[in-house]
Amino acid sequence: MAETIPTKAQLMERLADSFSGYYGDFSLAAADAGLSASQAKTLGVLRAAPASMRALATTLACDASNITGIVDRLEKRDLVRREVSPTDRRVKNVVLTPAGEETVDAIRARMHTTHAALDALDDADRAALYDLLGRVFCGSRGPRGTA
Amino acid sequence: MAETIPTKAQLMERLADSFSGYYGDFSLAAADAGLSASQAKTLGVLRAAPASMRALATTLACDASNITGIVDRLEKRDLVRREVSPTDRRVKNVVLTPAGEETVDAIRARMHTTHAALDALDDADRAALYDLLGRVFCGSRGPRGTA
DNA sequence: TGCTATTACTTGATGACCTCAAGCAATAAA
């Protein structure tokens, strides 16, 4: 199993390649839905829960003014809706519309390369990958972020 | 170890989160070097070997005309050099300059979050992650792409 | 209460990114 142990540089290289592959699959799927990668990424964040403009900017690690434009374009397509917060009239919560939800699901379903690759793993491999990624990128351990 | 087995949807979600985390770390490191993520990604591809404009476009999954602009800007900073191919005068091979190599290495070294996370893994975990990523995204199995 | 931050969001300017359509030069195919 543990073949020869990769150096850290090799691991970094592989991470770069992996994310390159994932990104390609993702943006192709997004393009199929007529969306840019940034737009699709934004929808993905909102799939979990609505978020304010500020929260989106933080999550997506970009300037708030950038979010204004992205949400403008998503709203123009009825994939998303701005709702003024009832508790703080400065903040606008961005909510996915039903069409937006469908779009996210469609994009994820269309990531054929990634799906095919995951299908090739057995349960133990999937659990291991999930766990390792969680430890590396999310600081978690179990499938539910078991602290 | 194999805790409860994650569903495919959970795995997809985690891949998205992981990608997000990696990308954030990467583009921050690139910004430290005064480069955009696309420019840094291009330099990274060239770190392995020189490539023609066409090859870069294919690898980065974008239009060839896009590469023209990116390489223009990299060349303006002496990080990269265009060399007319001796065998086909249409193609231009893009080669990393010494400054370009230094820059790639500096960016990779500055990915603190990722480095810290990898440091927290033991040898077996690293080997497992390397192997799993290879199978999912590169269709390979061992540290050397053992076919 | 009223004054002063601070915060959330938007706008406008500027530059990079990205795609498409069109064009030129060099090579390949007929």
Add this chain to the structure above:
DNA sequence: TTTATTGCTTGAGGTCATCAAGTAATAGCA
């Protein structure tokens, strides 16, 4: 040679991304 293909660049048009500046609402404090 004639024709097609390939590699790259240019230009138009739209998105992405940041910064600086502005408006509106909230929070902190005398």
